[in-house]
Amino acid sequence: MAQVKQYVNLPGATGVVGPTISFRVYANQVPNVHPGDRVDWWIEANPANMDLKYQSTAERTQLAHGPLPGVTSGTNHYFDNTLTLTQIGGDKYVVKASRDGQRANFKPSDEYETWRKLYYSVWWSHPESLAMFNGVEARWQDAFKRGFLELERKATQATLTPAYEARLDYRSLGRQFTGAGAHDWPFMNGGPGALMNLRNGGGNPAGATLSDKPLHMALLVVPDLYWTQLERMTFDPTTTVAGSTPTYNRIFPDPQLGGQWLWTAQASWSGAGATDVRGYFTYTVGWPTQINWDLRPLAGLTPYLAGAPGRNFRLDFAYIYRPPIGGFSWGNFSVAACTNMPENQVLQALTHEMGHAAGQAVQQEPLYNVGTGAALGTFETNPNWYNDPYGGSGPHCHINAILTPDPTTSSRQIYIWGGGAQMCPMFYMLNNDSDPDHFCAFCLPRIKRRDLRTPTGAAGTWNDFG
Ligand SMILES: [Zn+2]
Ligand SMILES: [Zn+2]
Numbered sequence: 001m002a003q004v005k006q007y008v009n010l011p012g013a014t015g016v017v018g019p020t021i022s023f024r025v026y027a028n029q030v031p032n033v034h035p036g037d038r039v040d041w042w043i044e045a046n047p048a049n050m051d052l053k054y055q056s057t058a059e060r061t062q063l064a065h066g067p068l069p070g071v072t073s074g075t076n077h078y079f080d081n082t083l084t085l086t087q088i089g090g091d092k093y094v095v096k097a098s099r100d101g102q103r104a105n106f107k108p109s110d111e112y113e114t115w116r117k118l119y120y121s122v123w124w125s126h127p128e129s130l131a132m133f134n135g136v137e138a139r140w141q142d143a144f145k146r147g148f149l150e151l152e153r154k155a156t157q158a159t160l161t162p163a164y165e166a167r168l169d170y171r172s173l174g175r176q177f178t179g180a181g182a183h184d185w186p187f188m189n190g191g192p193g194a195l196m197n198l199r200n201g202g203g204n205p206a207g208a209t210l211s212d213k214p215l216h217m218a219l220l221v222v223p224d225l226y227w228t229q230l231e232r233m234t235f236d237p238t239t240t241v242a243g244s245t246p247t248y249n250r251i252f253p254d255p256q257l258g259g260q261w262l263w264t265a266q267a268s269w270s271g272a273g274a275t276d277v278r279g280y281f282t283y284t285v286g287w288p289t290q291i292n293w294d295l296r297p298l299a300g301l302t303p304y305l306a307g308a309p310g311r312n313f314r315l316d317f318a319y320i321y322r323p324p325i326g327g328f329s330w331g332n333f334s335v336a337a338c339t340n341m342p343e344n345q346v347l348q349a350l351t352h353e354m355g356h357a358a359g360q361a362v363q364q365e366p367l368y369n370v371g372t373g374a375a376l377g378t379f380e381t382n383p384n385w386y387n388d389p390y391g392g393s394g395p396h397c398h399i400n401a402i403l404t405p406d407p408t409t410s411s412r413q414i415y416i417w418g419g420g421a422q423m424c425p426m427f428y429m430l431n432n433d434s435d436p437d438h439f440c441a442f443c444l445p446r447i448k449r450r451d452l453r454t455p456t457g458a459a460g461t462w463n464d465f466g
């Protein structure tokens with residue numbers, strides 16, 4: 001009996017590709033069977049297969065039919081059946097056929113082991129990044145092989161322009177400010193200074209098109225990366241002509257704006273329209289950083305406020321900052337900062353971002369009746385799942401981490417390593433205390449259970465870029 005790796009998520013219905021396998025047995029291949037007899041079929045599932053409580057009836061491995069008579073064609077007499085395999089990875093099945101009522105004497109099929117495959121292409125912005133990626137690629141692939149997901153590299157190419165520190169805004173500042181339109185991904189629009197030329201959500205139609213969509217990941221490796229964001233603050237009404245406000249964000253003087261760190265700053269009061277006051281702002285770097293303004297020299301404002309009791313004005317500004325990131329995943333695009341970090345952190349970034357692309361980390365999974373496959377209406381909750389208020393952005397895994405006070409999060413707490421066993425690569429932050437290529441005991445089975453026919457990233461669809 002041969003062992004067959006069957007790639008159940010790939011489209012197709014022949015060979016080792018696709019979830020369906022057609023069987024045909026001839027009368028002389030099944031013990032004691034003759035034309036006119038019925039042949040019985042059944043599935044022998046490996047006892048170590050995934051618990052059926054995670055699968056509905058339709059999702060389970062199944063045969064098209066049970067015992068049936070065969071078909072005579074010329075001098076042949078044969079019996080057909082079709083096996084449809086689960087999308088879960090790592091299950092093993094054998095199909096057996098016997099004369100109906102005589103299961104002790106059977107003809108077994110090969111043993112089918114369920115695998116999934118995704119493709120990726122690598123863009124690199126600096127030779128250091130490519131060398132680092134090549135060095136950790138095998139361990140990165142192995143992390144997913146343990147979840148019966150095979151990653152296959154399709155292409156490798158330099159970015160359109162080289163970059164050591166790459167600015168990877170998903171939304172240009174103008175769009176952030178007005179809130180208009182979808183993300184525009186300026187770094188991948190193929191224009192001047194762009195790193196890539198990728199079709200993006202239907203836009204940029206001149207972009208390169210990845211093969212094998214929607215199963216193809218675009219992976220960008222760079223030595224260092226950042227993105228820029230706007231934070232808008234409004235004081236209305238206010239009488240504070242000279243004041244300050246704290247921020248834990250890292251303020252960014254934007255070279256594309258001549259070093260400006262304020263996108264806009266306006267004071268408005270009765271009798272005066274919105275007046276540009278960017279020149280009256282400074283900031284003092286610290287923890288927190290202080291954003292300061294002094295509008296006392298501004299013509300008209302101070303006399304206006306002093307003119308009558310109860311007078312006030314509106315102050316409205318938006319400043320540019322760069323959040324700390326080590327990588328991110330959006331649909332089938334993923335980026336990891338590489339060469340400026342220790343190798344294990346590079347590996348964690350790659351595993352983590354591909355993990356998001358493969359559906360990590362999940363909070364709840366629906367449960368089914370093991371016998372009937374009917375939905376129970378209840379869910380299994382991942383005890384290590386958590387979200388943005390405890391560090392990072394997006395769902396993550398906190399195994400072997402503890403909460404500690406932190407003023408920068410909305411919960412005023414953040415997860416850090418607890419000092420014991422290593423953490424999962426799906427921890428929110430790159431660190432030296434995670435096992436970079438081993439998903440934890442909660443995340444790894446989830447990779448096996450993920451249906452990867454139409455993979456969905458943490459924050460978008462797999463098919464966005466290509
Ligand atoms: Zn993440
Ligand atoms: Zn985990």
